[in-house]
Amino acid sequence: MSPRWRRFLRTLLPVTLLTVGSAYSLASWNWCGRWDERSPVVLGQARAEGSLRAGAAKVSLAPPYPVVVAGYRPPRPEASQADPVPQARAVVLAVGDVKVGLVSLELLLVPDELVAAVRERAAGLGLQDVVVVATHAHSSFGGYDSRLVSQLAGTGRFRKESLEAAVAGASEALRQSAARLTDVSLEVGEARDSVLVRSRSGGEIPDGTLTRAVLRGAEGPVAELLVFAAHPTVVPRDRALVDPDWPGRLSLLREEKGGVALVLQGAVGNVSVSFGDGEGAQKALSFARAVAGLAERVAPVEAGSPRLAFARVEVALPRPDSSRLVPSFSRAAGDNLLCASSSRTAEVGALALGPLELLLLPGEPTMGAEATLVRRTGATGVLGLADGYVAYVETPEKVEAGEGEARRQYFGPALLERLGVGAEVAARVAGFTP
Template identity: 80%
Template structure:
């Protein structure tokens, strides 16, 4: 190297170090500020007694091709087709003047912006509550979440057209379901097959339980709710087409018998599929057939429906905590990055239909975390990925120890307790019988 170049590099070194130091200091500044702890606030509640009515519908989500395939970190493939097409499936439950809508989208997650837009478009239906959930398919389309952390970690670059496709499908499904209300009876059954699931990170083991609730009208089943928990990650990652994974195929198989089937994820945080039949998409189809068969084994029995209850509560989230996600020297910058993409509040819901008492959480609770919430509220089950997304929810002990799904949790150990306090308030307001 010539003396001239050595002199130039020597003159640039202080400026480079100063620039890097300034950038590090700027990124490490406490941009998050203080996140105050507040008591949960009840956002709405409704209860009714008497005969139950229900309507259901499914509508294709019609992504704006070409679209990014969501579910994993970059690089992500683009897709120009879907097989099968992701769907929006909705059920509207009514008793007396009270009506509640539940809409399931075959997507990775549902951000707050999507939930708010769906509720706004459903305002003309006179619903006392609208719950929006995701099946958590890691191979459906992305681009609908404007939060930077979500774009980088899972859903890809934000496109307004992708968000509109999800909102339009959900809204249309809710409107069609509300227009089809008819008197129904409720049948509930359960079956379990522990060998179909496994824990991927330790902690409490999943039991492979499937809860089946059938809303049966005079002409046959109107809708079927299947609560079964396992990450939908069977579709190969490099697949260049949009795919709803095993939940979408289970719905299609069950719908051959009539009605609309919603597959709902429960305590999915640490639960993965355990299945060795077939390869690629054939493995997806085989697992779907097996879960559909498990649903058939969950022979439902008629139950007395004397009530319908719904409530939702807002909780203050703890300050984001990147200590388990990034090296220690970049923790402050990591905290700032999470804060920029995090709301300071989240929503927790509770739905009571006859003997079913379901909590609804905006994230991925582990089996251990969900079990703690069940014990606190007396719920019969927990639905994850509902009405927003705050990431993983692990037990405080495992977060403090840095174990289990703590390495994916965006918040500190207080997250579960904050959500639990709101869940208790919502459960009480919805009329849980504990």
């Protein structure tokens, strides 16, 4: 090595060390500050009993191709087409003057920004409130979440056009649904097949329960709500097509019988590794057919003159905690990254439709978390991925022990308690049966 290069390296080394050290110190500084606890705040409520009306619609989403395929960490494929095309599906429920909209998007998640934009555009439809949920497809398009953690972990680089595509589809589906209100009856039932699902990360074993609610008009089904928990991760990660995975295929299968079918995710479960023939898209279709068969086994019972009730509550979140997600030496930097990507509040909702009393949670509750919330509120079940996204929600005991889904939870052990207090308020306001 020449003397010139040696002198250059001797100069470069301390500069590099100083730069790295400064960056590490800056990232390790406590930028989070203090996150205060406060009582839940009721943001909206509505209750009515009597004759039920409903309207439903589905609208194809039109992402700005080429788009990143969301669902996993980098590298991610880009897609210039979809198969099947992802949809926005909506149903508007009305009893008297009370109207509530429910819109399901075939996306990985729904961030606060997307939910707020959909509600803003629906302001002229006469709805008391709007619930926005994701089917959690890990192969649909991304780019609609501006939070840095989401961009890094799942949804890819933020593009305003992707956000607009999701908002436009959801808003149009709600508009069409509100314009199609008609008298309906409500039929509710459930069936179970534990062979279809398995536990995640050694957690509680899902029982494979499917809840089916049919809104039936004079000429046939208007809409069908299917609540079933199984991660839509059947389609391969490297598939260069936008794909709504098994929930999209299940909706299409059910819609062959009439009406619009919304697939809603319950507490966390996985598609059974031993299930089905074929690979990728074929396996997704096979699983959708199996769940459709389970839906056919449901013998729904008419609910008579149902009630419709809704409550939405804002809760303060605990301080983010990356201790289970990153090495100990980068804990402070991890906390700062989560804090910069997290709202200090979240919404918890409660929706009563006839005998169904459902909690609405902005994340992915485990079976243990669902059991805790049901016990505290009397709810019949929990819908995940609703009105925001705070990642996984695990029981405090498992978070402290680093078990179950703790390594995917962005907040500390207090998260479930904060959400649980809000759920109790929402359930009480919505009139859930104790």
